[in-house]
Structures are given as C-alpha cells and as structure tokens.
Amino acid sequence: MTCLCFLCVSRDYDELSSIMAVCIAVIAKENYPLYIRSVPTQNELKFHYTVHTSLDVVEEKISSVGKALADQRELYLGLLYPTEDYKVYGYVTNSKVKFVIVVDSSNTSLRDNEIRSMFRKLHNSFTDVMCNPFYIPGDPIQSKAFDSMVSAMMVQAC
Amino acid sequence: MEQGPGAATGGSFISLSENEQRCYSGLYTLCQADSSGKLASSKVGELFRASQLPAETLHQITEVCGAKRLGYFGTGQFYVALKLLAAAQSGLPVRLDSITGDLPLPIFSGAKSEAEMRYPNHSQSSDGQAQPLGSTAGPALRTASDRPAFRQPDNSMDKQEPWSPPRSPCTSPPQSPSTYCRYSVQRNGTEMLVGYEGKPPTRPAVLQENSSPSHYAVKPAPEQPAITRAQSTEKLPDRATDDYSDDPWRITEEQHDYYTNQFKNLQADLGGLIRGTVAKNFFTKSKLPIHELSHIWELSDVDRDGALTFPEFCTAFHLIVARKNGYPLPEKLPPSLRPGPIARGEVTVDSAEITQPLIVFEDTTLRATQQEKSMVEIQQGTPLPGLTTSKQDVKEEARKPELSPKRAPATQEKPVQHVSAFNLKPDPPNELDPNMKSRTRPRSYSSTSIDDAMKKAEEPPTPPPRPQKSHSRASSLDLNKLFQQGSQGRHAVGALFQQGSQGIKSGWLPPPPALPPRPPATQIPHFIPAADKSSQKAVQQPNFADFSRFREEEEAGVHPENQNQSPLRRAAGPSTEDLGPPKAEPSVGTQGHAPQKPVRRKYRPESQNLDATPPASAPYPSTPASTPYPSTPTATATTKPAQKLAPRQKREIQTAIRKNKEANAVLTRLNSELQQKLKVVHQERVTLESQLEVLRPLTSS
Numbered sequence: 001m002t003c004l005c006f007l008c009v010s011r012d013y014d015e016l017s018s019i020m021a022v023c024i025a026v027i028a029k030e031n032y033p034l035y036i037r038s039v040p041t042q043n044e045l046k047f048h049y050t051v052h053t054s055l056d057v058v059e060e061k062i063s064s065v066g067k068a069l070a071d072q073r074e075l076y077l078g079l080l081y082p083t084e085d086y087k088v089y090g091y092v093t094n095s096k097v098k099f100v101i102v103v104d105s106s107n108t109s110l111r112d113n114e115i116r117s118m119f120r121k122l123h124n125s126f127t128d129v130m131c132n133p134f135y136i137p138g139d140p141i142q143s144k145a146f147d148s149m150v151s152a153m154m155v156q157a158c
Numbered sequence: 159m160e161q162g163p164g165a166a167t168g169g170s171f172i173s174l175s176e177n178e179q180r181c182y183s184g185l186y187t188l189c190q191a192d193s194s195g196k197l198a199s200s201k202v203g204e205l206f207r208a209s210q211l212p213a214e215t216l217h218q219i220t221e222v223c224g225a226k227r228l229g230y231f232g233t234g235q236f237y238v239a240l241k242l243l244a245a246a247q248s249g250l251p252v253r254l255d256s257i258t259g260d261l262p263l264p265i266f267s268g269a270k271s272e273a274e275m276r277y278p279n280h281s282q283s284s285d286g287q288a289q290p291l292g293s294t295a296g297p298a299l300r301t302a303s304d305r306p307a308f309r310q311p312d313n314s315m316d317k318q319e320p321w322s323p324p325r326s327p328c329t330s331p332p333q334s335p336s337t338y339c340r341y342s343v344q345r346n347g348t349e350m351l352v353g354y355e356g357k358p359p360t361r362p363a364v365l366q367e368n369s370s371p372s373h374y375a376v377k378p379a380p381e382q383p384a385i386t387r388a389q390s391t392e393k394l395p396d397r398a399t400d401d402y403s404d405d406p407w408r409i410t411e412e413q414h415d416y417y418t419n420q421f422k423n424l425q426a427d428l429g430g431l432i433r434g435t436v437a438k439n440f441f442t443k444s445k446l447p448i449h450e451l452s453h454i455w456e457l458s459d460v461d462r463d464g465a466l467t468f469p470e471f472c473t474a475f476h477l478i479v480a481r482k483n484g485y486p487l488p489e490k491l492p493p494s495l496r497p498g499p500i501a502r503g504e505v506t507v508d509s510a511e512i513t514q515p516l517i518v519f520e521d522t523t524l525r526a527t528q529q530e531k532s533m534v535e536i537q538q539g540t541p542l543p544g545l546t547t548s549k550q551d552v553k554e555e556a557r558k559p560e561l562s563p564k565r566a567p568a569t570q571e572k573p574v575q576h577v578s579a580f581n582l583k584p585d586p587p588n589e590l591d592p593n594m595k596s597r598t599r600p601r602s603y604s605s606t607s608i609d610d611a612m613k614k615a616e617e618p619p620t621p622p623p624r625p626q627k628s629h630s631r632a633s634s635l636d637l638n639k640l641f642q643q644g645s646q647g648r649h650a651v652g653a654l655f656q657q658g659s660q661g662i663k664s665g666w667l668p669p670p671p672a673l674p675p676r677p678p679a680t681q682i683p684h685f686i687p688a689a690d691k692s693s694q695k696a697v698q699q700p701n702f703a704d705f706s707r708f709r710e711e712e713e714a715g716v717h718p719e720n721q722n723q724s725p726l727r728r729a730a731g732p733s734t735e736d737l738g739p740p741k742a743e744p745s746v747g748t749q750g751h752a753p754q755k756p757v758r759r760k761y762r763p764e765s766q767n768l769d770a771t772p773p774a775s776a777p778y779p780s781t782p783a784s785t786p787y788p789s790t791p792t793a794t795a796t797t798k799p800a801q802k803l804a805p806r807q808k809r810e811i812q813t814a815i816r817k818n819k820e821a822n823a824v825l826t827r828l829n830s831e832l833q834q835k836l837k838v839v840h841q842e843r844v845t846l847e848s849q850l851e852v853l854r855p856l857t858s859s
Contacts, residue, residue, distance in 0.1 A: 012436035133434030134441075134452035142449055144455050144489060 021104035021118065022086055023047040024150050025098060026126060026141060028101055035141040037150055038102070051100045054080045054088045056096050061090065076116050076124075077085055091119040097126065101153075125149045182240045186233065202231050202239075209243045219243060222254055237580060407492035409476050418471040423469075431465035437474070444478050454478055457491045 023038035025047075038047040057080040077090035082105065091099040099122045103110060129135055129143045185205060208217045222237035223231075231239065238254070245251075409417070418428070424440060425432045432440075441451050458474035459466060466474060473495045481487055 128456070129463050131434065131459070131462060132452050132455045133464070134437035134448050134455055136448075141458055142452070145455055146490075 006136060016068070017047060021101045021103050021153050023051065023100075024122070024153060025051040025100045025102075026122070027051070027058075027098040027100065028138060029097055034097070034139075035150075037147075037154065047102060050083075050088060050102060051087075054090060054100050055098065057081055057088075058090045058092060062096075063090060076119055078112070080117055089115050089119070091123070093126075099123070101124075101145070121149060122155070178241070182237050185240060186236055199231065202236065205364045206239070206243065209247060211246050215246050219246065261795055296618065407476065407480065407488075408494040409472060411481070413476065414472060418468075420475065421468055428468050431463075432471055434464045437466050437471070440480060441474065446478060446481055446484060450481060451478075453487050454481065457488070458495075460491070460496075582834050 003087045004006060019068050023036070024034040026034045029035045029128075033051070035050060036051060040075075058077060061077050074090055075093060077092060080090045080100075081082075082088070084105065086102050086105050089100075089101045089103070091101075091121045094100075099119055101115065103115075107150075125143075126141075127139050129146050130137065132143065135143070206219070209216075209217075219239050219242040222242055223235045228235065419434070420440075421428065426437055437455075438451075441454070442448075444451070446454075454474055454477045456476060458470045460470060461467070475490065476495060477487065
C-alpha cells in the first residue's frame with residue numbers, strides 16, 4: 001500500500017485537481033465486471049453492489065437515446081445517482097463497455113471536468129489494454145499499467 | 159525445492175538467511191533435483207569440487223550433512239552441505255555446530271560455480287559482507303573450458319553477468335567475465351555463438367562461434383579492473399536496482415542482430431511495423447504465460463499503437479529472453495531498453511556483460527540441467543564488477559520461483575547470445591509513463607485475438623504446400639502418381655482410364671487410350687428426353703475431356719472417335735428398334751451423361767466454350783455436337799497452356815470417366831427397360847399381324 005500512496009501523492013502534485021475515487025469499475029458489454037477495484041477501507045462488497053445497481057441507471061441512460069446514432073450519444077453519462085455517502089458517475093464507450101466511478105460525497109471539490117478527465121484516462125488505459133494482442137477481450141483486466149493508473153486515481157488508503 | 163527458512167538434517171534445524179536460501183535454492187536446482195528430491199550426485203560432486211576444498215573435507219562434509227548416511231543428497235542434506243562448504247572455506251571445522259553461526263556463502267570456482275558466484279555476490283549486496291569472490295580465477299578457466307561447452311546448444315543464460323566480483327572492492331577480477339558469456343543461440347537448428355562482451359564497440363554481429371573466443375580474449379582484462387572498481391563503489395548502495403536495470407536489460411550486439419533477423423522474418427521492412435496478432439503468434443511461441451507476455455507487450459509498445467516497431471520489437475524480444483532466463487519482469491521499462499537514440503557500439507562502463515541468453519523460442523525443450531549448467535558456467539566467467547550482485551539477487555529471486563516452471567519450457571537449447579553493449583540512452587521515464595500521456599492515440603494495428611487464425615507469418619518453416627490433389631471422387635485413382643510422371647498425355651490418360659475402369663462397376667469403359675467415347679452418348683434413344691439431354695451433355699463433355707485436357711495428344715484420338723461416334727449417332731439416332739447399337743449407346747450415353755454434370759460444373763471456367771452449347775438444345779445434338787468439337791480444341795488450346803491443363807485435364811478426365819460410367823449404368827438400365835417394352839410391343843404387333851392375316855384370307859376369299 002505504501003507504494004500506492006506514494007503514487008497517489010505524486011499524482012496529486014502533478015495534477016492538483018485530481019479526484020480521488022473510492023471505487024472504480026470496468027464493466028463489459030455483457031454486464032459482467034472486467035475490473036473492479038475499491039479502496040479497501042470499507043466493505044468492498046458494498047461497492048460491488050453499488051456498481052451493480054448503477055448498471056441499471058447506465059442502461060437507462062443508454063437506451064434513452066433511442067434511435068439516435070451512437071455518435072450523438074455522449075460517452076460521459078454524468079452523475080448516475082447520488083447516495084448519502086457517495087456519488088456514482090458513469091461513462092460508456094462505443095463498444096458498450098462501461099466505466100463506473102464511485103466518489104466520496106464528502107469530497108465537495110469535485111468538478112465535472114475532473115470526473116471527465118478521470119474517465120478519459122480510464123478510457124485511454126483501457127484502450128491500451130485492448131491494443132495488447134495478448135489480451136483477450138472479455139478477460140479480466142490484469143494489466144499492471146492499468147492497475148497503476150487506477151491506483152493513482154483511488155483515494156489514498158493510508 | 160524451496161525449503162523454508164531452514165534445512166533440517168538429522169533433526170537439527172539449520173537456519174538459513176534469506177541470501178543463503180536464495181543461493182542454496184539456486185544451487186539446488188542447479189544440481190538438478192529429480193522428482194524425488196534427490197540431487198544428482200554427479201552434479202553435487204562437481205559443485206563440491208568447485209568449492210576448491212580438499213577432497214577429504216568434501217568427504218567430511220558429505221558425511222556430516224547426512225548424505226552419506228542416506229546415500230543421496232536430499233534438500234536438507236544439500237543445504238547443510240552448502241553451509242558446511244561455506245564453513246570450511248571460512249576455515250571452520252566441518253561440523254554441524256560450526257554452521258549454526260552466520261556464514262558467508264560458499265564459493266565455488268569450478269565450472270558450476272557460477273551460481274555460487276552469484277550467490278556470494280548476493281550475499282555481499284544484501285549482507286554487506288565482503289565475499290571473497292574467488293570467482294575471478296574460476297571464470298577465466300571457465301571461459302576457456304566453457305567455450306566448448308557453450309558450443310553446445312544451451313540455453314543458458316544470461317544470468318551470468320551480474321554477479322561477479324564487482325561486489326567486493328578487494329577482489330580484482332583478473333578476468334573480466336564480461337566478455338564471457340557466450341551463448342550460442344540456436345534457433346531453428348541454426349547455432350550462433352554470440353560472444354557476449356561488455357563492450358563491443360563495433361563488434362560485428364558475431365554469430366559464429368569463432369567470434370566468441372575472440373571476444374572473450376579481448377574484453378576482459380582491461381575492462382574488468384575499471385569496471386570492478388567503478389561498479390563496486392556504485393553497487394553497494396542500491397545494487398539491486400542498478401544492476402537489474404543495467405545488465406540484464408542491455409542488448410548486446412549479437413542479440414540485437416538476432417532480433418533483427420527475427421524481425422526481418424516477420425516483417426521485411428525494418429522501418430515497418432509488426433502487427434499485434436503477428437507479434438502475438440510469434441511471442442506466444444516462447445511459451446511464456448499470456449499474462450507475462452501481455453505485460454511485456456505493455457512495456458515494449460511504447461507508442462501504444464498495437465504494433466511493434468523495430469526498437470519495440472527488440473525490447474519485447476529482449477524482455478522475453480530475460481524472462482525466460484528467469485529475470486522477473488520489471489514494472490517499468492528499464493532505461494537500457496527504452497527506445498531512445500540507439501547507440502550501438504557504445505560501450506560504457508556499465509555495459510556489462512550481461513549475457514542475455516537469447517531465448518530461443520519455444521519449440522526446443524531445454525533441459526534444466528543444461529540451462530543451469532550453462533548459466534553457472536557463464537556466470538562464472540563473468541565476474542564483472544558491479545554487474546552481478548544485484549542482478550544475481552534479482553536473478554536468484556526470480557529464478558527460484560521461475561526455475562522449476564520455467565526450466566522445462568524455457569530451457570532452450572539454443573545458447574544465449576551475448577549481449578554486447580547495446581546501449582540505449584536512458585530516456586526520461588516520463589516518456590513511458592502512460593499516465594502522463596494524453597497523446598492522440600495512433601491508429602491501432604492490433605486486431606483482436608480472434609483474428610489470430612489469420613496470421614500465420616510466424617510459423618517458421620511453413621511446410622511445403624501440399625500438392626492439391628486428388629479429387630475426392632478420384633481418390634481411388636492415384637492421379638498424383640500419374641501426374642508426377644509428367645504429363646505424358648497419352649500414357650497418363652491411358653493409365654488413368656485403365657485405373658478408372660477398374661473402379662467402374664459397369665466395367666464398360668473401354669480402356670482405350672483416348673477418352674472414353676463420350677460422343678456416343680448422343681446415340682441414346684431419342685424417345686427418352688433425359689437420354690437426349692445426357693447425350694447432349696455427353697457431347698459436350700467429350701469436348702472437355704478431349705480438347706481441353708488432351709489437346710495435343712487426345713485430339714488425334716478423340717477426333718477419330720468423335721467421328722466414329724457421330725456417324726454412329728446419326729445412324730442409330732431415331733431407330734428405336736435398333737437393339738444393337740443401343741447397347742453401345744447406353745454405355746456411351748452413360749459416359750457422356752455422367753460426366754456431363756460434374757464436368758460442366760468443374761470445368762466451367764475452362765470450357766466455357768464447351769459449355770456454351772446449351773445442354774437443353776436439340777435432342778440430337780449429333781450434328782451440332784460434332785461441330786463444336788473442332789472448335790473447342792482450338793479455343794481451349796489457345797486459351798490454356800499445356801502444362802496447366804495436363805493435370806487439370808487428367809483430373810477432369812477422371813471425373814469425366816466416373817461420370818461416364820455412372821451415366822453408363824443409368825442408361826443401361828433405361829435401355830433394358832425400353833428393350834422389354836419393345837419386346838412387348840413387338841409381340842403385340844406380331845399377334846395383331848397374325849390376326850390380320852388370318853382375317854385377310856377370309857376377307858380376300
């Protein structure tokens with residue numbers, strides 16, 4: 001964990017506006033998780049459940065576009081739903097891969113742009129993983145680079 | 159093989175320091191423990207002899223550790239023996255109680271002692287002990303002796319580089335193991351000896367064995383002392399990281415050339431890209447787990463485009479080589495592998511001898527012993543200062559977990575290439591930090607793994623294309639044999655037909671040299687529309703067989719046949735009562751009929767002329783049929799080169815023959831039925847006539 005913290009700190013210095021997420025998840029098109037990671041200070045299962053329930057909202061938002069072309073549908077879905085403890089943001093790619101970020105509600109300095117940048121980074125890293133010919137789409141993401149990127153965005157555990 | 163922190167012998171538990179544990183476990187694997195945990199006594203003996211202790215001491219050690227009692231060296235015994243060796247080398251008596259204390263690692267200077275040499279380095283780095291690395295003398299010997307040993311295909315490796323003497327400032331390694339490592343890389347049976355040199359300024363790629371000796375001689379001495387001193391000083395603080403990043407990750411010239419060759423195999427243009435799936439197939443042959451390959455890809459594809467440029471490919475290959483030799487994969491790309499401005503031939507002090515074994519991909523199964531042996535040998539030879547200890551540490555650690563699984567698959571028979579100093583200027587790490595980039599993503603060249611089936615570039619020796627042979631139907635006919643005889647034309651055809659006739663049930667097919675008399679198909683009784691059609695087809699078919707296939711040879715034969723057939727046809731055309739010819743006709747007709755369908759289907763491109771004649775044309779294409787005959791041959795002759803047609807003709811002929819035979823049978827049946835009807839009708843007529851005659855006299859009279 002110490003190394004993770006270090007990364008987080010350094011990242012903070014680099015990007016002052018970086019937001020620390022509590023849980024980050026990548027859901028495949030078939031709605032099973034490819035990658036889910038949460039700050040293990042609390043019950044991780046709760047976050048898993050939260051992400052799972054947020055999928056419904058994501059589906060709703062995706063389908064709301066209706067017959068509109070995918071291009072017209074924005075990738076960033078915004079705040080999916082808030083709870084008393086945290087807020088859940090969603091993002092979906094053109095291949096129906098969903099990213100879900102759970103942030104702590106107490107972090108009031110959140111800005112939409114920051115969340116967007118987080119999603120952008122996630123998307124970039126995910127694309128990197130996809131580009132790896134040794135990665136089979138549908139497999140859980142085990143890329144170290146992806147891990148390190150996500151760790152950088154997670155709340156410091158220590 | 160990993161025993162916990164201690165080794166038990168005879169009930170006494172000896173505690174091993176972490177360093178020792180690493181060292182010993184490496185040695186343990188070196189001695190090739192078999193499945194039962196026993197060590198090969200020969201290897202152990204060698205190891206002991208390498209420790210340069212008197213034989214008497216060795217016997218004592220064997221006795222004390224319990225191996226003598228047991229008759230073999232188990233893990234515990236081995237570890238205890240190693241400790242005893244260390245004790246003996248330190249001057250302590252060989253007794254169990256003397257090894258309870260903290261001892262330096264044993265030093266082996268024999269051929270196998272490289273591993274040990276590594277270990278001493280490790281201990282130095284970790285424990286800070288000044289291990290007298292006596293390896294220097296050893297390696298010198300080794301190299302000479304190793305060289306021949308290296309010639310053998312071994313996979314061994316690379317590890318050598320780091321450990322040696324650098325660690326202890328006091329040791330002045332006489333020989334520079336740097337140049338030492340020679341690895342011959344054998345790929346696909348080709349052996350290349352690569353002399354590994356610490357500083358190969360402009361060494362040409364030495365893939366030949368000759369070079370290695372020269373390398374060896376050249377390099378060592380001058381570099382060693384300087385390197386040793388320089389490295390020993392820097393090493394101490396964080397050797398682990400430095401060595402780790404320097405030595406194993408530096409690509410020697412030989413390795414670089416090897417990589418270049420491999421790159422060319424995949425992609426001729428050195429400035430081009432290797433696509434993701436191509437690279438995947440290639441690297442998968444290294445038998446590394448997918449997870450590691452994925453990580454290697456992540457490290458090496460710095461521009462994240464899903465394809466590998468040449469430097470990226472070298473990096474990836476090098477990482478795979480290192481991984482196969484037991485180095486753990488780094489989290490970030492080592493500076494020496496970063497695709498900075500490549501300065502080949504630059505020799506820096508740090509360039510060291512890492513003899514990176516080239517991993518020979520896959521297919522060869524390495525014997526663990528060989529690998530270890532070579533590794534040990536190599537390591538011995540390269541007591542390069544500064545390289546070793548940390549590297550060895552890393553190596554040891556990596557090896558321990560990896561050794562067993564990796565040995566079997568990874569051991570390549572190919573000797574490892576030396577890594578001549580292939581210096582990549584360390585670029586600022588920022589470049590490789592994907593997180594820092596917000597680059598525009600270049601077009602991705604990698605396709606999903608689903609498309610892997612498409613890429614076959616890697617398959618090294620693609621098997622020679624199979625001769626496409628044999629029609630499924632003609633499988634009974636050994637056409638290939640026939641064809642191989644050369645398109646003899648007549649001979650082949652004759653043989654074909656004969657063979658065909660064997661398979662034909664009706665057996666009617668005349669084994670005449672030329673094509674079967676297809677044209678006679680037209681003789682089929684006209685009252686059968688089907689027969690007519692078949693006759694037409696038969697007519698057409700002969701065109702095929704006759705003209706397109708056997709143009710030169712057959713035409714002569716065909717024409718007369720056709721001519722014969724046509725008059726036959728004409729003569730027998732409308733006569734339904736002609737029982738004689740019908741017998742012949744059905745055969746002909748069948749022949750013509752059967753081949754018609756498949757022939758037309760198959761030979762459509764070729765025989766467009768022939769097919770042009772509409773099959774459903776006039777019932778008796780006898781006349782018109784004959785006319786196409788002369789036209790077709792010319793058309794076909796002109797259109798197709800003889801040689802191409804020959805095999806095709808033969809195939810067609812065979813199919814035509816089959817079809818003919820089938821049609822033959824069908825028409826035969828038809829014929830018989832009609833004959834019966836004819837008889838019935840005949841009888842009726844006779845009776846009627848008789849009645850008429852009977853009645854006539856009555857009327858007349």
